[in-house]
Amino acid sequence: xxxxxxxxxxxxxxxxxxxxxxxxxxxxxxxxxxxxxxxxxxxxxxxxxxxxxxxxxxxxxxxxxxxxxxxxxxxxxxxxxxxxxxxxxxxxxxxxxxxxxxxxxxxxxxxxxxxxxxxxxxxxxxxxxxxxxxxxxxxxxxxxxxxxxxxxxxxxxxxxxxxxxxxxxxxxxxxxxxxxxxxxxxxxxxxxxxxxxxxxxxxxxxxxxxxxxxxxxxxxxxxxxxxxxxxxxxxxxxxxxxxxxxxxxxxxxxxxxxxxxxxxxxxxxxxxxxxxxxxxxxxxxxxxxxxxxxxxxxxxxxxxxxxxxxxxxxxxxxxxxxxxxxxxxxxxxxxxxxxxxxxxxxxxxxxxxxxxxxxxxxxxxxxxxxxxxxxxxxxxxxxxxxxxxxxxxxxxxxxxxxxxxxxxxxxxxxxxxxxxxxxxxxxxxxxxxxxxxxxxxxxxxxxxxxxxxxxxxxxxxxxxxxxxxxxxxxxxxxxxxxxxxxxxxxxxxxxxxxxxxxxxxxxxxxxxxxxxxxxxxxxxxxxxxxxxxxxxxxxxxxxxxxxxxxxxxxxxxxxxxxxxxxxxxxxxxxxxxxxxxxxxxxxxxxxxxxxxxxxxxxxxxxxxxxxxxxxxxxxxxxxxxxxxxxxxxxxxxxxxxxxxxxxx
Amino acid sequence: xxxxxxxxxxxxxxxxxxxxxxxxxxxxxxxxxxxxxxxxxxxxxxxxxxxxxxxxxxxxxxxxxxxxxxxxxxxxxxxxxxxxxxxxxxxxxxxxxxxxxxxxxxxxxxxxxxxxxxxxxxxxxxxxxxxxxxxxxxxxxxxxxxxxxxxxxxxxxxxxxxxxxxxxxxxxxxxxxxxxxxxxxxxxxxxxxxxxxxxxxxxxxxxxxxxxxxxxxxxxxxxxxxxxxxxxxxxxxxxxxxxxxxxxxxxxxxxxxxxxxxxxxxxxxxxxxxxxxxxxxxxxxxxxxxxxxxxxxxxxxxxxxxxxxxxxxxxxxxxxxxxxxxxx
Numbered sequence: 001x002x003x004x005x006x007x008x009x010x011x012x013x014x015x016x017x018x019x020x021x022x023x024x025x026x027x028x029x030x031x032x033x034x035x036x037x038x039x040x041x042x043x044x045x046x047x048x049x050x051x052x053x054x055x056x057x058x059x060x061x062x063x064x065x066x067x068x069x070x071x072x073x074x075x076x077x078x079x080x081x082x083x084x085x086x087x088x089x090x091x092x093x094x095x096x097x098x099x100x101x102x103x104x105x106x107x108x109x110x111x112x113x114x115x116x117x118x119x120x121x122x123x124x125x126x127x128x129x130x131x132x133x134x135x136x137x138x139x140x141x142x143x144x145x146x147x148x149x150x151x152x153x154x155x156x157x158x159x160x161x162x163x164x165x166x167x168x169x170x171x172x173x174x175x176x177x178x179x180x181x182x183x184x185x186x187x188x189x190x191x192x193x194x195x196x197x198x199x200x201x202x203x204x205x206x207x208x209x210x211x212x213x214x215x216x217x218x219x220x221x222x223x224x225x226x227x228x229x230x231x232x233x234x235x236x237x238x239x240x241x242x243x244x245x246x247x248x249x250x251x252x253x254x255x256x257x258x259x260x261x262x263x264x265x266x267x268x269x270x271x272x273x274x275x276x277x278x279x280x281x282x283x284x285x286x287x288x289x290x291x292x293x294x295x296x297x298x299x300x301x302x303x304x305x306x307x308x309x310x311x312x313x314x315x316x317x318x319x320x321x322x323x324x325x326x327x328x329x330x331x332x333x334x335x336x337x338x339x340x341x342x343x344x345x346x347x348x349x350x351x352x353x354x355x356x357x358x359x360x361x362x363x364x365x366x367x368x369x370x371x372x373x374x375x376x377x378x379x380x381x382x383x384x385x386x387x388x389x390x391x392x393x394x395x396x397x398x399x400x401x402x403x404x405x406x407x408x409x410x411x412x413x414x415x416x417x418x419x420x421x422x423x424x425x426x427x428x429x430x431x432x433x434x435x436x437x438x439x440x441x442x443x444x445x446x447x448x449x450x451x452x453x454x455x456x457x458x459x460x461x462x463x464x465x466x467x468x469x470x471x472x473x474x475x476x477x478x479x480x481x482x483x484x485x486x487x488x489x490x491x492x493x494x495x496x497x498x499x500x501x502x503x504x505x506x507x508x509x510x511x512x513x514x515x516x517x518x519x520x521x522x523x524x525x526x527x528x529x530x531x532x533x534x535x536x537x538x539x540x541x542x543x544x545x546x547x548x549x550x551x552x553x554x555x556x557x558x559x560x561x562x563x564x565x566x567x568x569x570x571x572x573x574x575x576x577x578x579x580x581x582x583x584x585x586x587x588x589x590x591x592x593x594x595x596x597x598x599x600x601x602x603x604x605x606x607x608x609x610x611x612x613x614x615x616x617x618x619x620x621x622x623x624x625x626x627x628x629x630x631x632x633x634x635x636x637x638x639x640x641x642x643x644x645x646x647x648x
Numbered sequence: 649x650x651x652x653x654x655x656x657x658x659x660x661x662x663x664x665x666x667x668x669x670x671x672x673x674x675x676x677x678x679x680x681x682x683x684x685x686x687x688x689x690x691x692x693x694x695x696x697x698x699x700x701x702x703x704x705x706x707x708x709x710x711x712x713x714x715x716x717x718x719x720x721x722x723x724x725x726x727x728x729x730x731x732x733x734x735x736x737x738x739x740x741x742x743x744x745x746x747x748x749x750x751x752x753x754x755x756x757x758x759x760x761x762x763x764x765x766x767x768x769x770x771x772x773x774x775x776x777x778x779x780x781x782x783x784x785x786x787x788x789x790x791x792x793x794x795x796x797x798x799x800x801x802x803x804x805x806x807x808x809x810x811x812x813x814x815x816x817x818x819x820x821x822x823x824x825x826x827x828x829x830x831x832x833x834x835x836x837x838x839x840x841x842x843x844x845x846x847x848x849x850x851x852x853x854x855x856x857x858x859x860x861x862x863x864x865x866x867x868x869x870x871x872x873x874x875x876x877x878x879x880x881x882x883x884x885x886x887x888x889x890x891x892x893x894x895x896x897x898x899x900x901x902x903x904x905x906x907x908x909x910x911x912x913x914x915x916x917x918x919x920x921x922x923x924x925x926x927x928x929x930x931x932x933x934x935x936x937x938x939x940x941x942x943x944x945x946x947x948x949x950x951x952x953x954x955x956x957x958x959x960x961x962x963x964x965x966x967x968x969x970x971x972x973x974x975x976x
Contacts, residue, residue: 012787114662116905119953121912122930122946123669129934129942130673150905203794204909210796211916215931229799238806246806250799257794258787265790265858353874384880398875402893402968411889412879445969461879 010269016262019255027072036066038223046240055244059235067223068248074136074224075256078209082143083202089148090197091190094155095182098163105156112156115149124208128217139209139218147204151197158193162186192271199264203257210253225249299326300501301350301388301469306363308342308349311356315573318361319345321525327469327501332492334516334533335505336548340569342525343505344393347473350503351390352380368468386416388469389462391455393477398458399446405457406442412464431460435490452483459487463494469501477506488515509548513537518606521545524569524580526598531607541609543587543630579612586630587613589622651971655961659954666950670943671720675713700731701940729944734936740944743929748948750820751925754841755914756952758848763903766853770860770899771892777865786861789854797913801847801920808843815843818922844921848914855910859902863895870894897968904960908953915949 026033040062047057055064097108124142131138162168163186171181187194212218213226216234220227228249232238237245308320319342327333335343348354350365352372365372370383392398399408409428418424429439435456446454455475462470472491476484492515495502506512512519512533519536521529521544529542540546547565567584570576578594579585585593592612601614612618613626723729729740769785776782809817816822820840826832867873868891876890915927922928926945933941965971 110658110661113658114665117662117908117954117957118666119908119912119946119949121909122915122949123912125930125934126670126942126946127673129937129939130676153905207794207796207913211798211913214796214798215916215919215934217934229796229802233802238802238810243803243806246799246802250796250803253799254791254795258791261790261794262787265786351878353878355874381880381882384878386880390875390878392871392875392878397871400872400876400890400894401970402897403889407889411881411885415879415881415885445973447970447973458875 010266012262013266016259016266019259020263023072023256024076026069027076030066030069030073033069034063034066036063038062038067038070046242049244055248056242058231058245059237059240060231064228064245064248067228068225068252071223071225071228071249072252074222075206075209075226075253078136078140078143078224079202079206079256079260082140082147082205082209083198085140085144086147086201086205087151087194087198089144090151090155090201091187091194093148093152095159095186097152097156098159099178099182099186101163108152109156112149112152115146116153118146120146120204121208121211124212125215125217128212135219136222136224139212140205143205143208147201147208150204151201154197155190155193158190159186162189192267196264196267196271199260199267203260203264206253206257206260225252298328300329300331300368301325301327301503302364302366303346303350304364304366306346306349306365307361308345308354308358309361310358312573316361317573319358319525319572320349323363323522323525323527325520325527325530327503328517329468329501330495330499331517332495332502332504332515334512334519335503335522336507336509336512336519337522338569339507340572341522342572343522344473346522347390347471347503347505351384351388351471353390382416385412385467386465387467388471389465389467391458391462391470391472391475393473393475396451396454399454401446403445404442405444405446405449409442409457409461409464412461416465427464431464432457434463434494435460436486452479452487455479455483455487456490459491463498463500466498467500469503471503471505473505474507475504477508521548524576525572526580526610527600528581528611529607529609531603535604535607539604539607541603541607541614542581542611543585543613544581545609547586579610587626589613589618589626592618592622652961652965655958659958662954663951666947667721667724668717670947671717673943674939694736697731697733697736700737701733703730724947729947730940732933732938732941734932734938734941740941743941744926744944744948747924747926747929747945750923751915751918751927752952754844754918754923754925755848755911755927756956758845759852759907759910759914761845762849762852763856765849766856767860767896767899769853770857771864771887771895773857774861774864774868774895775887775891777861777868785857789857791854792850793852793854793858795851796916797847797851798916798920800851801844801917804843804847805920816840820924840921840923844917844923847917847920852910852914855906856899856903859906860895860899863898864891866898867891867894893967897964900960900964900967904957907956907960908950911949911953 041060043053043057043061043063045057045059045061047053047061049056053063053065055068057063058067093108093112097105097112124146127142127146128139131142168181168185171185176185209218209224210226210229213220213224214229214233216230218226220230226249229246232242232245232249237243303323303325306320306323307318310317310319321342323346325333335346337343345354345358348358349360350372352375354360360373363373367383367387370379370387372380372383375383399405406428409431410424413424413427418427428442432439432442437453437456437460441449441453441457449457459475462472475491476487479487488511491502494500504512504516509519509521513536514533516533519531519533520527521536521542523544529536529540529545531541536545537549540549544565565584570580570583578592578596579588579598582588582593588594589612592615596612596615598610599615600608600610601612601616603609603614613623727741729744732738732740732743735743769789773782773785805817809815816839820837821833822836822840825836872894873886873890876886881890915925915930917923918925918927919931926949930942930945930949932938933945
């Protein structure tokens with residue numbers, strides 16, 4: 001239903017629907033609007049505009065305004081009925097092809113292609129010429145039969161995509177009949193597209209009818225806007241100076257067509273959100289307080305009080321909340337957390353790659369001497385890749401599919417002043433050698449490479465200018481374990497050799513503990529714990545970290561039951577009072593954690609946690625209670641698992 | 649290679665469908681087509697024309713519809729489309745040969761200009777999305793695209809040829825334009841083509857604009873574009889090598905798909921301006937019940953559109969390495 005609200009929230013769809021409604025009402029109430037019969041020949045020919053005849057009369061003495069209003073009836077009818085039949089054909093063929101697949105799909109697809117490229121209007125003209133004189137229905141049928149192919153092509157593609165979706169697959173496995181799957185599972189998900197398709201087909205129908213009537217095939221004794229144009233042309237309206245006789249019906253067709261097109265367009269935008277506009281205005285970023293942006297002067301990268309949000313028509317989703325982090329030169333900082341905790345948003349904000357509706361709401365980011373969030377576009381362009389580069393999460397699609405790999409390795413360097421062809425080639429070979437790919441792949445296209453190779457190419461490109469910092473957002477998640485290990489090993493070697501700092505983002509905590517110098521744990525947009533990797537492994541401080549660690553099995557020791565973390569993270573669009581982990585925490589202190597504003601406390605040397613267990617102002621008795629309770633629960637769990645183990 | 653072979657197969661198949669439609673359509677009318685037509689002429693037709701008509705429809709072959717069909721296809725392959733009724737005894741193929749260059753020149757060239765212009769505007773509108781001009785272009789494009797071609801042509805004709813007399817009222821050339829390809833001939837040709845060209849441009853440019861805009865917006869959301877920005881490439885390079893190269897592929901395919909529709913629509917402008925191309929003769933044949941000419945013109949328009957589509961497929965192979973490898 002939000003689709004409907006969205007639909008009527010747009011000026012475009014309102015204009016389209018409004019005009020259509022006015023036309024519909026006017027044509028239905030024609031006798032109330034004009035006293036004249038559109039076919040009566042009782043007036044003089046070519047009467048000028050007057051109070052009796054607002055738009056004058058035709059060569060045969062008919063009232064033009066009456067013809068216009070009555071003509072809307074048949075014009076609308078042709079548009080609606082032909083649109084409906086064509087859409088019905090599109091849906092039937094599109095769904096049948098997608099659902100039945102195999103030979104049927106191939107046959108229907110060929111049929112669609114044939115009808116698509118056959119020039120529709122000449123075919124309609126020839127067909128109507130043979131069927132001429134049968135009133136409006138042959139015209140409607142001929143238009144429908146030539147106008148369905150475009151919609152069928154679009155709907156088939158959509159249905160094919162739906163067919164592969166989980167819920168349809170599930171319905172198939174559950175043994176639901178084809179009728180049920182098509183009508184209950186697939187059709188409702190295609191409603192938007194079908195509606196858009198109807199308006200597209202109606203536009204085609206109205207234009208085709210006008211064209212047919214204009215050249216005199218079809219039934220010119222009927223009153224439609226098309227036949228009005230035919231008679232106006234046949235009787236030399238323009239030569240007589242009665243230009244309005246021509247102008248009005250054409251304008252009517254154009255406006256009717258526009259409202260069909262507007263509706264089609266508006267529905268399209270809703271079903272494909274990429275096309276829609278974000279109507280939200282980006283707010284001015286809060287300037288950091290004086291002195292706030294200092295941070296650690298030795299750090300290479302210094303993030304201070306960074307707030308990042310997604311501006312939706314509803315409340316702003318605050319995906320990153322007051323995050324402060326430093327990265328030292330040559331350091332590998334791991335960033336971990338569940339999906340949706342804001343780690344990728346943080347990476348995109350820091351590298352200034354966040355697209356609307358995402359926006360930095362406050363804070364500062366300093367890299368070496370650059371104030372990253374305040375660089376002009378051209379300054380930013382120059383700093384990018386030279387000072388910091390990025391390896392994306394979805395590296396499978398980050399290479400341009402139509403350019404050779406060589407060009408994509410070169411252009412990063414060319415954009416920053418390396419133009420000598422020999423130097424470029426030498427460097428490209430060197431980089432490929434570094435990440436373990438044969439130099440011959442420089443002349444391949446991305447689709448010729450495996451996922452692991454693409455990932456290596458991207459890492460090679462990221463190293464091209466030896467930047468000070470590389471942000472890696474889940475660089476190996478999509479790869480199999482063996483390839484993953486090789487690539488991580490190579491990243492680590494290169495980093496140590498070149499002294500590059502890396503921010504390594506993943507949800508795989510065990511991997512991070514092994515690789516990183518320091519690890520930051522994010523939860524609900526906040527950094528809840530920051531510690532050297534070995535310290536985090538040996539003595540996790542935050543209950544969330546402890547529970548995360550507990551969800552991975554240790555390499556050695558007896559088999560124990562792994563417990564996930566019950567519950568789910570809080571909504572990021574709500575204001576969170578106190579600790580965001582409160583609801584799921586096994587050591588929570590009601591009255592403290594859900595009341596006090598969250599702060600970060602030192603735990604050990606270089607280890608901090610945003611947890612009130614380390615708040616010196618909270619009474620030790622409360623803390624002991626909370627910890628005792630959690631152990632109690634822990635024991636119950638282990639007793640239970642021992643019990644079930646006995647049963648087995 | 650298999651991609652092009654498949655496209656070639658579809659080309660031949662579609663052409664066969666067009667030819668077969670031509671054979672079937674007259675036979676959908678109850679009774680034999682020639683006597684139905686004769687009834688419509690009310691005896692105004694001379695016997696030679698009746699014979700020609702019978703030959704054109706394979707009705708001189710008194711065998712089964714199947715053998716009629718094969719003799720019809722045989723005639724087609726020999727380029728024999730029968731004789732025109734309205735221009736009797738001129739062979740239909742001669743009329744087509746006379747009209748085709750005008751249509752190719754007017755509609756072929758104008759459609760290409762329109763595609764280039766519309767795509768350029770669509771690139772701007774999609775890339776600068778959110779701006780007043782860029783977003784304002786879409787409703788304008790939708791309106792222009794919903795105007796009937798012939799109607800806009802009529803208005804132009806009225807204002808610029810009839811009232812202001814800046815351009816000629818009809819035809820493709822002055823009665824005595826001078827030697828072919830001389831300066832005077834060219835100026836006469838261009839003056840006659842100006843209004844039809846403008847009509848087709850204005851009414852068809854919006855469709856290409858919307859198509860390109862949607863494609864650009866889709867490409868703008870791709871990971872490779874974020875990566876290109878992250879690399880610090882100049883905007884010029886991003887637009888030319890990343891946005892345009894990728895958005896052009898679906899636009900190009902859409903160009904082939906929409907060609908039948910666009911060409912079908914624009915031939916009507918020839919009627920308004922009495923421009924002696926295929927569309928004009930199609931109109932003439934419809935008003936004069938010249939069925940052989942009508943059907944031959946449909947066949948040749950289909951042939952032209954199909955050839956253009958084949959050309960689009962060839963260019964697609966050059967533009968998209970994935971098609972070359974047979975992956976798409």
